[in-house]
Amino acid sequence: MAEASTPPATPTAARGGTGGGLRSSLKELVWPLVALGGVLLFNLIFSQGFFHIEVKEGHLFGSLIDILNRAAPVMLLGLGMTLVVATGGVDLSVGAVMAISGAVAALLVKQPGMPLAAVLGISLAASLAAGVWNGLLVALLDIQPMVGTLILMVAGRGIAQLITNGQIITFENKPFEFLGGGFLFGLPFTITLVVVFYLVLGYLARRTAFGLFVESVGDNFEASRLAGVNAALVKTVAYTLCGLCAGMAGLIITADIKAADSSNVGMYLELDAILSAVIGGTSLAGGRFNLTGALIGALLIQSLTTTILTRGVPVQFTLVVKAIVIVAVCLIQSDAARKYLLRRQGARV
């Protein structure tokens, strides 16, 4: 873990490993990568034109690009969630925080003469504040993460509806819409955003002591506090970063649909975020995390959804498939299940 590694330049480039920690990183990511590879292989064989990428008006188009673009919000949430889960917590409020940042942004964008920087700054500040609030409840007041963040999950959506007065606020603002629908370097701009967040968080986690602190706090809060780590601060920062990621994800979706839909935006996405963190090898018990894994987890979830859609299977089967994936991933990571299998094999031999 102390081994520092350069985060790869793009999410998909993670397949190539991460420099210094190449071997350990690859080993941790082998199962999620196998699963993702399996889904892509299935499509290579059965879905015609799945890997077809064409250039239209200087932009890249194709199923793969679409997966990257659509997975972007969950990838962002997954990154933040990974840090929180690594401290031994969980953040149920990310969906509500998305709604809050979207609502604030939509309200500000409608004001004539409001500069874009102010719109982004204020709405991200709102999500940052939400993250700090969660952090304070969990770290300082020592409330269980699931209950502590449940408060904001319930109340946050109410606050977002209060901001938009319970209505769906639509807007027209080209610069702001660029966040969700723009293109940079021929790729959707959302991908650039994910890469930036990944690089910054990856730098914090692997090039500074922050990552080590997060793991030690998640492993044993009391021991790391006694060892001189400001454990409460580390936890608060993790929740704050998670809130920031959620705020950004909310802005992307709001910009994409050109509206703030407080009652529906980000609904159930907290579950997808937790799922992508867990698929990526982050233990729910805390103390171990993998940011690259969270991106792969999010991509896996989105590839499954896209595959189901392109295969013409009714979309409602996605939920069933997701359920099976969760149980499978949990069983693979469970020591008890592994021991059970080994015992069975031993009995047969």
Next chain:
Amino acid sequence: MTRRRLNRKHIPLLATSLVCLLLYGAAALRYPGFATPSVFVNLLADNAVLGVAALGMTFVILSGGIDLSVGAVVGCTGILLATMVDRLHIHPALAIPILLLAGTVFGAGMGALVRWFELPPFLVTLAGMLLARGIGFVTSLESVPLEHPFLVRLAGVQLPVGGGVGLSLAALVFLGLFAVSLHLSQYTKFGRNVYALGGNSVSAMLMGLPCGRTTVLIYAFSTFCSTLAGIVNSLYTLSGNASAAAGLELDAIAAVVIGGTLLSGGVGHIAGTVMGVLILGIIQTTITFEGTLSSWWTKIAIGVLLLTFILLQRFIQSRATAKS
């Protein structure tokens, strides 16, 4: 010593009951029609679905677990019941027991995964939630009406309690399950095992308590309750809808927590959950009575209440540890 411990254990329950009474009293003072028996009876009937689900959830949380599948099971049960009765022409008197049994087995399966493969309850029941929602949506995307005369008659059942009001079947199921849960949690070995498991699962195992069986039974009972809630819900709306009761699990968790049960397990009381459910119901009814308040104030009020109760619990806990 024993006396003080008893007191301490019951402080959250007392506090919840007090808040419940205060809320009801305040609402009754403000709105003349609030204190009538019919409003109170409706309070029970309108919150029966949440109440039934929350009673099952209480056992799970007492044991230190969590059940996220509650809302999805309610939706799934509704659509399955409607499909069985409306499309497959199975008599409801047969369909209801089949569903209750299926739900119990489903819950037992989740309990088995939690126990024998040591998977986190959060993820197992999340998978259960997605599976139940998925099965519901695969069965039918549209709402299916329930028009079977037997079900319509069942939905109209009223037990007169005097004053010109009657308890509907939903309220009766809620009260009946409350009695059963109270008995299970306080006067049976199963209940004692649940508390022991939540207090300290390792100690419970070393004491030789049947932890495995208890865990499986807890999740089986919880999903049984959700299935029952699903049936109550479809009788209430006389239709089956796969997307019904979205997020009900969170309301149930909130009701349990407001009722003074600790999410870390081992501490809490079934009666508290009923108080929690009534508090949520009173807030909802008050906002309806007020008329000008918008629905999102419900969410904000629930959030504030949750915070207050958790802080109160923390305060009591820290006082307790300081004393010992």
